[in-house]
Amino acid sequence: MANGSKQIVDFAKIKATMADPYKHPVQVIDREGTVVDPEILAKYSDDQLVDFMKKMVWERTLHEQTMNFSRQGRLGFYAPTAGEEASEMGSVTAFKEQDFLLPAYRDLPQMIQHGTTVAKGFLWSKGHVEGSQHPNPNMIFPQIIIGAQYVETAGVALGIKKNKDEDRVAFAYTGDGGTSQGDWYEGVNFASAFQAPAVFFVQNNGWAISVPRYKQTAAETLAQKAVAMGVPSVQVDGMDIVAVHEVAKAARDFAVAGNGPVVIETLTYRYGAHSSAGDDPSRYRTKEEEKPWFDADPLIRLRKVLTDKGVWSQDQEDKLVASYKDDFKQAMKEAEAAPAQKVSDFLKWTYNVPTPAVKKQIAEFEAKESK
Amino acid sequence: MAKMTYIKAITSGLDQVLSDDPKTLIFGEDVGKNGGVFRTTVGLQDKYGEDRVFDTPLAESGILGLAIGLSLTGWRPIPEIQFMGFTFEAMDGIVGQLARDHYRFGGQKNFPVTVRTPFGGGTHTAEMHADNLENYFTSTPGLRVVTPANPYDAKGMIISAVESDDPVLFMENLKLYRSMKAEVPDEKYTVPLDSAKVVREGTDITIVAYSAEVNESLKASDALAKDNISAEVIDLRSLSPIDTDTIFASIDKTHKVVIVQEAQRMAGVGATVAADIAEEKIMSLDAPIGRVAAPDSVYPFAQAENDWIPNADDVEAKAREIFNY
Numbered sequence: 001m002a003n004g005s006k007q008i009v010d011f012a013k014i015k016a017t018m019a020d021p022y023k024h025p026v027q028v029i030d031r032e033g034t035v036v037d038p039e040i041l042a043k044y045s046d047d048q049l050v051d052f053m054k055k056m057v058w059e060r061t062l063h064e065q066t067m068n069f070s071r072q073g074r075l076g077f078y079a080p081t082a083g084e085e086a087s088e089m090g091s092v093t094a095f096k097e098q099d100f101l102l103p104a105y106r107d108l109p110q111m112i113q114h115g116t117t118v119a120k121g122f123l124w125s126k127g128h129v130e131g132s133q134h135p136n137p138n139m140i141f142p143q144i145i146i147g148a149q150y151v152e153t154a155g156v157a158l159g160i161k162k163n164k165d166e167d168r169v170a171f172a173y174t175g176d177g178g179t180s181q182g183d184w185y186e187g188v189n190f191a192s193a194f195q196a197p198a199v200f201f202v203q204n205n206g207w208a209i210s211v212p213r214y215k216q217t218a219a220e221t222l223a224q225k226a227v228a229m230g231v232p233s234v235q236v237d238g239m240d241i242v243a244v245h246e247v248a249k250a251a252r253d254f255a256v257a258g259n260g261p262v263v264i265e266t267l268t269y270r271y272g273a274h275s276s277a278g279d280d281p282s283r284y285r286t287k288e289e290e291k292p293w294f295d296a297d298p299l300i301r302l303r304k305v306l307t308d309k310g311v312w313s314q315d316q317e318d319k320l321v322a323s324y325k326d327d328f329k330q331a332m333k334e335a336e337a338a339p340a341q342k343v344s345d346f347l348k349w350t351y352n353v354p355t356p357a358v359k360k361q362i363a364e365f366e367a368k369e370s371k
Numbered sequence: 372m373a374k375m376t377y378i379k380a381i382t383s384g385l386d387q388v389l390s391d392d393p394k395t396l397i398f399g400e401d402v403g404k405n406g407g408v409f410r411t412t413v414g415l416q417d418k419y420g421e422d423r424v425f426d427t428p429l430a431e432s433g434i435l436g437l438a439i440g441l442s443l444t445g446w447r448p449i450p451e452i453q454f455m456g457f458t459f460e461a462m463d464g465i466v467g468q469l470a471r472d473h474y475r476f477g478g479q480k481n482f483p484v485t486v487r488t489p490f491g492g493g494t495h496t497a498e499m500h501a502d503n504l505e506n507y508f509t510s511t512p513g514l515r516v517v518t519p520a521n522p523y524d525a526k527g528m529i530i531s532a533v534e535s536d537d538p539v540l541f542m543e544n545l546k547l548y549r550s551m552k553a554e555v556p557d558e559k560y561t562v563p564l565d566s567a568k569v570v571r572e573g574t575d576i577t578i579v580a581y582s583a584e585v586n587e588s589l590k591a592s593d594a595l596a597k598d599n600i601s602a603e604v605i606d607l608r609s610l611s612p613i614d615t616d617t618i619f620a621s622i623d624k625t626h627k628v629v630i631v632q633e634a635q636r637m638a639g640v641g642a643t644v645a646a647d648i649a650e651e652k653i654m655s656l657d658a659p660i661g662r663v664a665a666p667d668s669v670y671p672f673a674q675a676e677n678d679w680i681p682n683a684d685d686v687e688a689k690a691r692e693i694f695n696y
Contacts, residue, residue, distance in 0.1 A: 002606050032532055098442070129477035140443070141475055151433050152468070155440015162396075162422065170440070183463075185383040209420035306667060350512045352536040355565065356614035358512075 033304030086298030090244030150187025157196030177208025238266030399451030435464020503634030527562030573603035590683035
């Protein structure tokens with residue numbers, strides 16, 4: 001046993017302080033609707049703020065309408081988005097049409113904002129390939145394998161860098177559970193190693209189906225994981241659309257300037273079930289846990305700011321909701337009118353140049369389908 | 372025309388595609404300055420620069436993600452997975468994502484990725500470095516799986532693989548890398564990705580093999596010839612799809628067949644070939660279908676390797692058994 005009490009390293013202290021830079025999530029409007037950073041808010045015109053509000057009302061209405069469609073059996077797998085409007089609309093609106101979006105399955109609203117149609121979103125949910133053929137080609141389908149979009153994002157970002165596209169980035173989404181995947185680390189690390197222009201969002205909505213955030217990792221924040229890869233990161237109040245947008249814009253500027261990737265953790269909440277296929281959140285979480293998050297609702301707080309400014313009214317919002325509902329019903333009609341997906345189509349798209357066996361199977365299915 | 376090893380022929384093919392198409396990229400672990408742990412990409416970074424031939428961090432799933440993302444931005448990626456045993460780390464990338472992506476986009480986007488990887492035994496490598504994992508990939512729609520058995524095909528097929536708009540898993544046999552030399556043209560040529568080749572004509576029995584087992588089968592046919600048994604040897608070259616036309620035409624001539632693979636017997640390429648033959652050509656056969664394969668144990672690295680891998684004697688014995696049936 002050595003003499004003296006000097007420690008060569010104080011792991012307890014390192015552990016206790018490693019999350020220090022992340023103690024204060026970025027915020028502009030707090031949960032009461034009080035503006036806590038007037039200087040940032042002043043950068044936004046009333047029109048811009050009203051547009052944010054419209055987009056959140058749009059997403060909330062989309063959520064409610066898709067839950068109705070699901071109950072009617074008119075959609076396939078669909079991931080509810082209520083609660084995540086500020087995180088999703090605030091972030092996606094910071095990007096340009098030429099930016100490449102790699103979404104996960106809870107990100108259909110961002111895809112639609114980025115240049116596909118609501119009908120395409122519904123077709124994807126229904127398992128129709130037309131749902132992955134977007135008017136804006138700068139996006140992939142919603143990724144189902146958690147984390148796979150992160151490694152692909154590194155590739156898209158490297159491709160952008162090699163193409164010398166100067167005003168273009170790749171941006172991707174996953175959730176709190178996604179940060180536990182090996183692909184999450186590989187994706188962020190590859191983008192960092194190549195100093196490629198990528199913005200990685202972690203929408204921390206508290207739950208990976210039934211597993212709470214604290215069971216995913218002992219790290220105090222998810223944002224701090226980026227430090228290990230040499231990537232700057234930030235935690236932002238994900239119920240504050242102005243804060244999310246401002247941070248996303250700064251991240252895009254940073255990446256476009258050739259500084260490498262950024263990781264953004266948005267603190268948000270999944271109000272509903274994991275999916276429309278019917279898990280029941282009351283099995284794994286309590287009303288007491290949910291309430292403070294419902295009170296922190298992103299629509300409530302921006303509505304208050306806009307109402308105080310005299311640029312928003314309940315009547316205006318009700319009319320918007322009604323018109324969005326009509327749009328979504330129309331989109332569903334459009335999706336339902338698409339020609340039924342045929343097995344022969346699947347076979348035709350399996351290869352660019354079909355193999356002899358596949359050619360034979362195409363002929364067999366075409367014969368069946370023409371009957 | 373020069374005599375070239377199998378590995379040099381691959382290097383020559385890669386040189387050709389890098390020179391032909393400025394969108395081609397080679398990347399992976401140690402492929403840059405070191406030229407790959409086997410030197411397959413040696414000299415290519417010097418010639419084409421670090422933008423085109425580059426090292427990646429050590430993570431196979433990341434390498435596949437890179438390949439898919441680069442395809443989405445107009446590049447033609449040629450990633451290397453250093454040993455086939457490491458493809459398990461990239462299984463989602465290859466099987467879950469890459470192979471399905473053309474279908475997932477309804478045919479609107481191509482993923483012209485060639486995943487190169489060395490495989491096969493007999494070189495006394497470390498554990499997990501010698502493997503025959505082709506059956507994991509030949510059961511994957513959307514992916515082409517090919518493996519050349521000689522230097523000429525190696526160059527022609529790597530060029531075809533890179534030029535293919537479908538993803539290709541290009542399996543390079545470790546034992547063949549430096550153990551055989553053959554005439555390989557200096558200029559560009561291609562070898563089709565989906566056709567088998569009759570490498571020796573014969574009339575009494577058909578031997579279907581691929582990769583290093585083609586050489587074993589040729590040795591076996593030499594031995595059989597001494598007893599006036601004329602064996603026709605077919606090199607599959609493509610494991611997915613399988614060129615059944617070439618096999619069936621041979622069986623119509625010989626009426627007897629033995630299928631040879633280095634991989635374990637269970638659920639292998641040989642089983643698929645046997646099933647295809649049984650479905651279409653059973654009435655043309657005069658004897659049961661013979662199969663030669665490694666036993667169904669895990670791969671015995673280093674020591675017992677040479678007792679485990681089927682060799683020319685095993686092929687000859689099985690061929691005699693089927694011939695004399």
